[in-house]
Amino acid sequence: xxxxxxxxxxxxxxxxxxxxxxxxxxxxxxxxxxxxxxxxxxxxxxxxxxxxxxxxxxxxxxxxxxxxxxxxxxxxxxxxxxxxxxxxxxxxxxxxxxxxxxxxxxxxxxxxxxxxxxxxxxxxxxxxxxxxxxxxxxxxxxxxxxxxxxxxxxxxxxxxxxxxxxxxxxxxxxxxxxxxxxxxxxxxxxxxxxxxxxxxxxxxxxxxxxxxxxxxxxxxxxxxxxxxxxxxxxxxxxxxxxxxxxxxxxxxxxxxxxxxxxxxxxxxxxxxxxxxxxxxxxxxxxxxxxxxxxxxxxxxxxxxxxxxxxxxxxxxxxxxxxxxxxxxxxxxxxxxxxxxxxxxxxxxxxxxxxxxxxxxxxxxxxxxxxxxxxxxxxxxxxxxxxxxxxxxxxxxxxxxxxxxxxxxxxxxxxxxxxxxxxxxxxxxxxxxxxxxxxxxxxxxxxxxxxxxxxxxxxxxxxxxxxxxxxxxxxxxxxxxxxxxxxxxxxxxxxxxxxxxxxxxxxxxxxxxxxxxxxxxxxxxxxxxxxxxxxxxxxxxxxxxxxxxxxxxxxxxxxxxxxxxxxxxx
Amino acid sequence: xxxxxxxxxxxxxxxxxxxxxxxxxxxxxxxxxxxxxxxxxxxxxxxxxxxxxxxxxxxxxxxxxxxxxxxxxxxxxxxxxxxxxxxxxxxxxxxxxxxxxxxxxxxxxxxxxxxxxxxxxxxxxxxxxxxxxxxxxxxxxxxxxxxxxxxxxxxxxxxxxxxxxxxxxxxxxxxxxxxxxxxxxxxxxxxxxxxxxxxxxxxxxxxxxxxxxxxxxxxxxxxxxxxxxxxxxxxxxxxxxxxxxxxxxxxxxxxxxxxxxxxxxxxxxxxxxxxxxxxxxxxxxxxxxxxxxxxxxxxxxxxxxxxxxxxxx
Numbered sequence: 001x002x003x004x005x006x007x008x009x010x011x012x013x014x015x016x017x018x019x020x021x022x023x024x025x026x027x028x029x030x031x032x033x034x035x036x037x038x039x040x041x042x043x044x045x046x047x048x049x050x051x052x053x054x055x056x057x058x059x060x061x062x063x064x065x066x067x068x069x070x071x072x073x074x075x076x077x078x079x080x081x082x083x084x085x086x087x088x089x090x091x092x093x094x095x096x097x098x099x100x101x102x103x104x105x106x107x108x109x110x111x112x113x114x115x116x117x118x119x120x121x122x123x124x125x126x127x128x129x130x131x132x133x134x135x136x137x138x139x140x141x142x143x144x145x146x147x148x149x150x151x152x153x154x155x156x157x158x159x160x161x162x163x164x165x166x167x168x169x170x171x172x173x174x175x176x177x178x179x180x181x182x183x184x185x186x187x188x189x190x191x192x193x194x195x196x197x198x199x200x201x202x203x204x205x206x207x208x209x210x211x212x213x214x215x216x217x218x219x220x221x222x223x224x225x226x227x228x229x230x231x232x233x234x235x236x237x238x239x240x241x242x243x244x245x246x247x248x249x250x251x252x253x254x255x256x257x258x259x260x261x262x263x264x265x266x267x268x269x270x271x272x273x274x275x276x277x278x279x280x281x282x283x284x285x286x287x288x289x290x291x292x293x294x295x296x297x298x299x300x301x302x303x304x305x306x307x308x309x310x311x312x313x314x315x316x317x318x319x320x321x322x323x324x325x326x327x328x329x330x331x332x333x334x335x336x337x338x339x340x341x342x343x344x345x346x347x348x349x350x351x352x353x354x355x356x357x358x359x360x361x362x363x364x365x366x367x368x369x370x371x372x373x374x375x376x377x378x379x380x381x382x383x384x385x386x387x388x389x390x391x392x393x394x395x396x397x398x399x400x401x402x403x404x405x406x407x408x409x410x411x412x413x414x415x416x417x418x419x420x421x422x423x424x425x426x427x428x429x430x431x432x433x434x435x436x437x438x439x440x441x442x443x444x445x446x447x448x449x450x451x452x453x454x455x456x457x458x459x460x461x462x463x464x465x466x467x468x469x470x471x472x473x474x475x476x477x478x479x480x481x482x483x484x485x486x487x488x489x490x491x492x493x494x495x496x497x498x499x500x501x502x503x504x505x506x507x508x509x510x511x512x513x514x515x516x517x518x519x520x521x522x523x524x525x526x527x528x529x530x531x532x533x534x535x536x537x538x539x540x541x542x543x544x545x546x547x548x549x550x551x552x553x554x555x556x557x558x559x560x561x562x563x564x565x566x567x568x569x
Numbered sequence: 570x571x572x573x574x575x576x577x578x579x580x581x582x583x584x585x586x587x588x589x590x591x592x593x594x595x596x597x598x599x600x601x602x603x604x605x606x607x608x609x610x611x612x613x614x615x616x617x618x619x620x621x622x623x624x625x626x627x628x629x630x631x632x633x634x635x636x637x638x639x640x641x642x643x644x645x646x647x648x649x650x651x652x653x654x655x656x657x658x659x660x661x662x663x664x665x666x667x668x669x670x671x672x673x674x675x676x677x678x679x680x681x682x683x684x685x686x687x688x689x690x691x692x693x694x695x696x697x698x699x700x701x702x703x704x705x706x707x708x709x710x711x712x713x714x715x716x717x718x719x720x721x722x723x724x725x726x727x728x729x730x731x732x733x734x735x736x737x738x739x740x741x742x743x744x745x746x747x748x749x750x751x752x753x754x755x756x757x758x759x760x761x762x763x764x765x766x767x768x769x770x771x772x773x774x775x776x777x778x779x780x781x782x783x784x785x786x787x788x789x790x791x792x793x794x795x796x797x798x799x800x801x802x803x804x805x806x807x808x809x810x811x812x813x814x815x816x817x818x819x820x821x822x823x824x825x826x827x828x829x830x831x832x833x834x835x836x837x838x839x840x841x842x843x844x845x846x847x848x849x850x851x852x853x854x855x856x857x858x859x860x861x862x863x864x865x866x867x868x869x870x871x872x873x874x875x876x877x878x879x880x881x882x
Contacts, residue, residue: 103705143687316626490667
């Protein structure tokens, strides 16, 4: 059995930021199924929000209101207030750690405009902000190597809960296939999102719901799973991201007729309306046959920005266009479509990252979560661009702090090592032994397709019911698959199969929560209930696992300063 | 139909690697990674490689295609098909394969560790951000785009013969701190980087510039560190002395004085170093390969001197 004071699963911004807190006093392990610098936080492009006011006067109050309005008033406002107040000091701290930022002429951190933010608030490093922060934090982890042990290419299978206390996790070494129990006084999940359940997604192959589903299987609910963000500018067919910074810098969205169609949907903010609104506008245009060449294509036009600005501010985006679709955005518009991007929902936590198991806020002792896998909820029904990196850093730090304090006061809880290990070994063995006729690749493709088609930008009860049935059917077929690679060394196939199992579970949770929410709010839009319904649905959903499926409960929204109002831009 | 000739290796099955061919119809727009996934998901599930973001930012999927390292997700499959309709896929070089195209990155990361890859400011942090001008930012803009994919490390010609060389990625990472206006350890850094295994062991082949999928382009960064090292007066080493002697020789005569450069490179007071040169010198002499004893200037040497003068200005 491997033993550490604190174990962190996931090495993106939230995980590494948490590790930097814990390692001040205790021994910490950071586990990643990739290598830390390969984490998907690194793919974030446009910026990280903070009301520094470096290019225009700004205040936390404005950041607060923009975030709540952007979230369609489902945000817990007590948490949002602390979140936006913490932002400036968090950015300064990243800068002090060595993070590379683009600068204003007078040497301050440069800031640009972003969707839903009323002020230029996005601090950025060209168009690779997540990458810059990820590497800065990784550098600090290397500096703290004495008290941080990094387990790269290890996979987390399950969370060990004993009553209301977490005592560790079960993991395996991808390189050798060895299964181990990791005992810890506290566990922090920073396992990211689950965009991979969709066909068109900006997410890395690693975004497969491993963390969220491990918590769920241990009996912890998933909060607000129905709220998935579709980013307006995914590359046509591929879904990979063209940052919102392209619009922040002044890019236009054009339909097949060459019209700036956002005029009809958000006349005051145009292309810089929040993502849910822009994605729906695009989908509406395409559904009405006004896509480019009649296809599901919208044009992102940057030509008027000129070569110099594109090269300085958006060089990576330009290169992506050239490499992936042969389009140079200096001379031609980029073909885009909405792409599943971010999960507002996740493991329910309080504003300190403590995981809670019900509407009353009962803590799961020793278990913490931060970043995209967690739901605080600061983003409500729709996250504003640049608030996710901030979320990861602010709540990564907080989760690290409270986990450290907790771990200092308790000893390791007992773990039944052989029992826990056996469960995972049996999981492997089951997959190895299965000899059915089903092809996992088909199952994965069918899941992704039905989720994008029936649980995407626009949803309705009929299509969601079909979606749930299809997923349930796929879960049965999943039990009759066949694996090719039966080896132990670096068996990526078996891990993809385990991930598919997690995704099928997650897909069902998302669609079930979406079917239950008979209203339209933020990222969740029901064509059969096109209006927001504060009377009945101003509340967070909590999906629980039960013996015969799922059960949905609800939790009130914390409203402090801003009463729900009509949301127009 | 293209044929993918893939170098397979699975130590659980057999100790030697071998090549296996897969036929695949490369559809319009498929990246090399898409092709690899198609092979894995429809033809052979045991085909092993790393991947994650598929947008050229995580650095997972570097492999060798047709003999050269590249990022599989960044390249269109159809562009890589050779005249004989094949694409040859192999693991990255200069690192040991674990299975198929997945290699052991440990030596790569160990070398990153060696350059103290974190900011070491001299002054206490201010309340707000440290100031850095856009010009100062531009000095570290390119090196900070490195995604640690290992493509440069794989194809580095020095690493092929010298394990001790820090390699292009680590040196590019070093430049990111050497030229960061916020860092306070520039002199210490360039001193360390001037030791054996550091900047002066680069042979300037620029293979890493060819292979780098990002603007990081290590060789250019290595040259920048060299400049800083010389500016800081860190010249008491063979590499710096060689560079200075080289420059001096060209400046004064328009060509290389090959008798003097080796002597000035090891240092004229370095008795042991000079003795080490003797056997090579003698062998050259007996084979008639030694340069003329009296070094002559080229005819247009004044032109060369003018170039130097303009550069100095």
